[in-house]
Amino acid sequence: MTIEPYVFSNLTVVLLLGGVLLAAGFVRRNRLWGEAAVSLWRRRRLALCVLAVYGGIALLDSIAWKGGVPEGVEGVLPNAPYSIVDRIFLDSTEASYSAPFAALEFYGARPLRHPGAHPLGTDIIGRDVLYMALKGARVALLIGGLTSLIAIPLALLFGVGAGYFGGRFDDFVFFLISTLASMPGLLLLIALIMAMGRGTLSVCVALGVTSWVGFCRLARAETLKLRELDYVRAARVLGVSESGIIFRHILPNLAHLIVITFVLMFSSLVLSEAVLSWLGIGVDGSWGQMIDGARNELSREPVVWWNIAAAGTALFTLILAVNSVGDAIRDVLDPRTQGDAP
């Protein structure tokens, strides 16, 4: 029995929304984080709104249900769930051209920038550019989010473990870090993807495996520092167990680092995927692939630029918003940039 892709997609949405609600509840209850959130909102309203729009599009593109695929339409992604966004764009193809968003039209068959039908035009095989650009949001968030979810726990496990317990485990982790750091990242990435086969998950795993090293180092160094602090010693004198110390005293004090790393890592991962797409081993439906596909079209006469422009703008805006928010988060959360009230 095979599980339909839309089941996974909906499940992910439920899990993600649950996680977001939990985090929001925590931020509301905890005063330190609540204040940080308010201050972040004050600093970066626009960027947060942009991120919300991207999130909303990705959400619409993730909620899917069975059936309803129009006859003869093969969807842009063969294995993707048939989502709300797909339904908006694909359902109306056959009915009439008067529908505002008709997709899968042949490039040659109609004017390239036919107003109404294709607000941003189509690509060489007649796919609606707006539609593809919107589909890319989900892929980008998936790559950034899923990979971070692989890389950060991995880095924490090794980094905090090595920093806290030291000894042999520390030696082992450092051996691992040095080994990974001594290999050219891109080659390792390509090798991993080749070994695992192409696909969203394998790209995420490959990116995750190659990108945890930096944060692992940071987590280890920070744990080494925290371990010697008086409140950790005090907890030990109080008879708190090792796991109690790690979960109550070490990890909460790494939380700001985790959030900052998550955000900064996110944008660099989305960009890495674009690089991989350019090399032909990216994720189907990503902006990177759009750019890669559009690259040859630039030499046509007249120049077909809207395709690459749409993908580039979408990518650029997301990265800009994420980085801007990440910057603000660092200002808000990093104790070194905060004035400590006496």
Added chain:
Amino acid sequence: MSPLLEIKDLRTAFPGERGRRDREPVHVVDGVCFELDRGQVLALVGESGSGKSMTALSLLRLVPKPGRVVAGEVLFDGRNLLELSVGEMRRIRGKRIAMIFQEPMTALNPVLRVGDQVIEAIRLHESVSRADARARARSLFAEVGIPDPEERLDAYPHQLSGGLKQRVMIAMALSTRPEILFADEPTTALDVTIQAQILGLLRQLQRERGTAILLITHDLGIVNALADRIAVMYAGRLVELASREDLFSNPLHPYTRGLLASIPALATPGQRLHEIPGVVPPAGRWPKGCRFAPRCNERFEPCDAIDPAETARPNGRRVCCHAVSEGRR
């Protein structure tokens, strides 16, 4: 009655420096013996690097790696702490022996409310409900003199002053009604006025609750204010152990006398302060005979060659000095 805490010949060692051929372990605590009775305040004094803090950590079996306790006995209520399992030791730490630290600024977790930290300390060792633990934390806060205890429970450490933080630390340490409190330089990081308040608080708590206190400090003023008995440490050794009155009125060991003579408050104005020449030798480079001999102004023949044994004097007093054992003083 046997003492509450009895330390016999405690030795704590760190492995020798890498690269040195012999790699002989360095004993930072070397054959320390003392007793602490119920409700008594014993002060452990000495210069930095004399092994005071390491002695306290050895008693709790919290010597930082790679150091370890290599010999001796720590009898607490008749049981040797050095032979307990990790779990048993954890139940004693915090529950029956608590500790407060030098730096109140870093001794509280900055991301947790101070009330929650005290509540957790209580609930770690006793099965009480959160509400009960909170009520107890509130009364503890009141007891250690924190104004508006109910509000302060919900404060984060950065919202409290140093003195208040130290009071929170004391409240946390006392939350499980320990029999012994280790106070590692409890007032060093505080202003003088706050120091006096905290000392007063410690004395009051010790009287009311009958908690024994092991006070680790290099401030003889604090010792004079609080201690019943005083143990002077030098280079990992306990050189003199005496009651407060005996030690201050008639110090026997030349090092003790040097320390007392160096107290600014006792010096004649306008005169240069007394100083003990030289510095404490680093651990592992200790001289062969008496460890204080190179800095001692009363040394004679045996001092450089023979390690002085302990001489017992009346009133439970013990001194390690050739001058004392040979009756020169």
